[in-house]
Amino acid sequence: MKNLLKLIIMLCAMMASVAVSAQPEPVNIPLSDQRAGAILVFPYYSSSMINPATHDTRMTISNVSDTQQIVHLLMIDSQLCEEQDIFICLNKRQSCELLASDIDPDVKDGYLIAVAVDATTGCPVNKNVLIGGAFLKMPANTLHSSAGAVSGAYTAEAFYAKQPIAAADCDGITAVIRFDGTYYDQVGKYLATDIQAPSVIPGQTIVTVGLDGDISLGDIHGASQSATGLVYNSIERLASFSRFLIGNCMAKGVITDTSPKVVYRLNKFLSGGQNFGTMKIPIGAGVGLFIVPENTKGWSGIRPMHKLTPHPGATLVVPVFAPTGVCPVP
Amino acid sequence: MHAIKKIACVLCVLWAGLSSVALAQVVPPTGSTPTLGPSDQKAGSVLVFPLVVANAAKTADTRITISNISSKKSATINLYFIPDNCMELNIPGMFLTPNQSITFAASDLYPVDRGYLIVVAFDPTTNCPIQNNVLMGSAYVKLPSGYLGAGGRVNDGYNAAAFWAYQNPVCPIAGTTALLNFDGVTYDKVPSSFVAQIQQPALSPGQTIITAGLNGSVETGVIIGAATTTTSIVRDAGKFGPRSRSISSLLLGNCFGRNTIDLHPNIFQINDALSGSGYGTLEFITMGGVGLLITPSGGKWAGIQPLHTVGLKDVTLEIPRV
Numbered sequence: 001m002k003n004l005l006k007l008i009i010m011l012c013a014m015m016a017s018v019a020v021s022a023q024p025e026p027v028n029i030p031l032s033d034q035r036a037g038a039i040l041v042f043p044y045y046s047s048s049m050i051n052p053a054t055h056d057t058r059m060t061i062s063n064v065s066d067t068q069q070i071v072h073l074l075m076i077d078s079q080l081c082e083e084q085d086i087f088i089c090l091n092k093r094q095s096c097e098l099l100a101s102d103i104d105p106d107v108k109d110g111y112l113i114a115v116a117v118d119a120t121t122g123c124p125v126n127k128n129v130l131i132g133g134a135f136l137k138m139p140a141n142t143l144h145s146s147a148g149a150v151s152g153a154y155t156a157e158a159f160y161a162k163q164p165i166a167a168a169d170c171d172g173i174t175a176v177i178r179f180d181g182t183y184y185d186q187v188g189k190y191l192a193t194d195i196q197a198p199s200v201i202p203g204q205t206i207v208t209v210g211l212d213g214d215i216s217l218g219d220i221h222g223a224s225q226s227a228t229g230l231v232y233n234s235i236e237r238l239a240s241f242s243r244f245l246i247g248n249c250m251a252k253g254v255i256t257d258t259s260p261k262v263v264y265r266l267n268k269f270l271s272g273g274q275n276f277g278t279m280k281i282p283i284g285a286g287v288g289l290f291i292v293p294e295n296t297k298g299w300s301g302i303r304p305m306h307k308l309t310p311h312p313g314a315t316l317v318v319p320v321f322a323p324t325g326v327c328p329v330p
Numbered sequence: 331m332h333a334i335k336k337i338a339c340v341l342c343v344l345w346a347g348l349s350s351v352a353l354a355q356v357v358p359p360t361g362s363t364p365t366l367g368p369s370d371q372k373a374g375s376v377l378v379f380p381l382v383v384a385n386a387a388k389t390a391d392t393r394i395t396i397s398n399i400s401s402k403k404s405a406t407i408n409l410y411f412i413p414d415n416c417m418e419l420n421i422p423g424m425f426l427t428p429n430q431s432i433t434f435a436a437s438d439l440y441p442v443d444r445g446y447l448i449v450v451a452f453d454p455t456t457n458c459p460i461q462n463n464v465l466m467g468s469a470y471v472k473l474p475s476g477y478l479g480a481g482g483r484v485n486d487g488y489n490a491a492a493f494w495a496y497q498n499p500v501c502p503i504a505g506t507t508a509l510l511n512f513d514g515v516t517y518d519k520v521p522s523s524f525v526a527q528i529q530q531p532a533l534s535p536g537q538t539i540i541t542a543g544l545n546g547s548v549e550t551g552v553i554i555g556a557a558t559t560t561t562s563i564v565r566d567a568g569k570f571g572p573r574s575r576s577i578s579s580l581l582l583g584n585c586f587g588r589n590t591i592d593l594h595p596n597i598f599q600i601n602d603a604l605s606g607s608g609y610g611t612l613e614f615i616t617m618g619g620v621g622l623l624i625t626p627s628g629g630k631w632a633g634i635q636p637l638h639t640v641g642l643k644d645v646t647l648e649i650p651r652v
Contacts, residue, residue: 033370
């Protein structure tokens with residue numbers, strides 16, 4: 001009996017050390033939602049045609065340069081990962097407001113990718129002149145059955161293009177965007193956020209979007225959890241979980257007592273001290289938001305997920321069209 | 331009549347000239363190796379929470395969380411709270427073991443109304459700032475209706491701006507202060523040119539720009555970087571043709587800048603400039619800091635966003651070694 005106990009303790013120690021040693025240390029990730037870039041990603045929008053006054057998303061894209069820029073907007077529906085697209089022309093220092101209820105009505109969960117493209121060929125260009133911001137509002141019980149209303153803002157992830165894409169990467173039908181740190185900033189791989197116990201703040205939701213694959217085929221992935229996730233409580237006790245973020249182009253995980261499923265269940269696990277903890281989640285390749293619906297404590301809002309490490313080289317294939325007549329001739 | 335036309339033309343040219351002078355400085359970075367600035371999505375050795383508010387009734391409050399995101403390294407941190415009178419309040423020597431987080435409400439720690447918080451990774455042995463890029467931070471803010479002078483309540487969150495340290499700062503053994511060189515060599519550079527995407531104040535009352543200065547000395551309370559240094563430009567979205575106005579004194583103050591746009595003396599011009607589309611951008615320059623755009627409820631949209639950065643600056647901040 002004593003030997004059995006010893007064995008169990010040893011196994012526990014080994015498991016804990018494996019989990020700890022597998023965790024990456026943070027690196028200096030250039031990707032940011034605070035600077036200008038050649039590609040913007042708005043990780044989440046949602047809309048309702050019936051009640052746009054309480055359920056909608058307002059996205060604004062600005063050209064902060066003194067030259068005209070054409071932008072290819074790709075809207076991805078999370079259900080089937082279908083894309084629909086449109087071009088906009090931003091003159092120097094011009095902004096453009098997009099209401100989800102207008103451009104993509106009645107989409108429950110979607111995300112938007114804005115790519116600076118060449119006015120003649122439609123191929124992506126290294127013009128780091130775009131910034132973006134969004135406001136999101138949703139009525140109670142929309143994000144999740146137990147969630148309050150959502151009201152908050154975020155800024156779009158901006159990918160800096162360091163050089164023009166290779167000629168071979170744009171054939172006039174599709175273009176390959178290389179998020180490898182050589183052409184464009186790398187995307188996130190290991191994400192983190194602080195969370196509160198779901199009994200205290202119900203409906204906390206993590207949304208991740210994939211930026212790897214082929215948009216033209218609807219084959220987009222990277223949003224799902226790719227390995228064991230970890231949650232630490234306020235006294236640094238560790239619990240692991242799996243299958244919390246599931247999806248292809250988009251994954252949405254609502255934090256409840258049983259999701260993610262951890263030992264003791266999440267409320268009890270986080271109950272020591274101040275009912276909070278830190279969650280670390282590896283995903284395929286993408287970016288994400290942490291959405292906290294309104295609650296009785298008053299601590300609510302939308303924040304970008306922290307990124308601990310980047311994916312070494314995700315690639316995203318996007319459709320290419322010549323944007324004829326999009327911009328008036330100067 | 332002819333003379334009036336001439337004067338009007340001269341004024342227009344002057345106006346355009348002023349605008350272009352200011353615009354020449356607010357330009358996006360280019361090139362293959364952009365200098366990295368702080369980010370609210372990465373870890374760092376210095377964190378800045380640009381807005382911390384609290385009142386005795388706790389109707390205005392901020393919930394701050396600071397995490398050591400490393401699974402291997404511990405972190406010792408010093409917290410410097412800078413209220414808007416620039417006289418810092420210091421809480422020395424918190425220790426975070428690997429993966430440990432701390433959370434607190436500002437109302438429990440700081441008996442002041444508003445300001446910002448700087449968190450610095452320290453070496454507990456030498457009492458010097460060190461390279462320890464394991465810190466990340468987040469905050470939730472709640473403000474009652476009317477707190478900003480216009481607009482409704484505010485409930486949203488933001489992530490702290492994290493400055494990456496590339497090496498240990500130079501820190502003499504003797505001395506009571508240390509220098510944080512935000513020069514891209516020791517720490518990330520500091521934002522100095524900003525763009526905020528704003529709505530017409532008449533449609534969205536209470537929009538407020540907050541800036542936290544990181545240039546000067548926390549030790550002496552002489553900190554600059556929050557105020558605008560030149561004419562700012564408010565620019566309509568351009569849906570119905572370009573339309574812009576230059577405005578002076580957008581952000582006043584030394585260490586902490588706060589401007590509720592509705593209360594600006596030039597509010598008429600700002601509303602007029604944005605009357606075409608109902609929204610647009612605000613471009614401005616400071617001597618180095620980080621900031622937020624707060625949009626209270628009351629209009630159609632509400633929330634807190636970090637300011638977009640289009641220019642960085644080398645600055646130095648002196649901090650006390652506690």
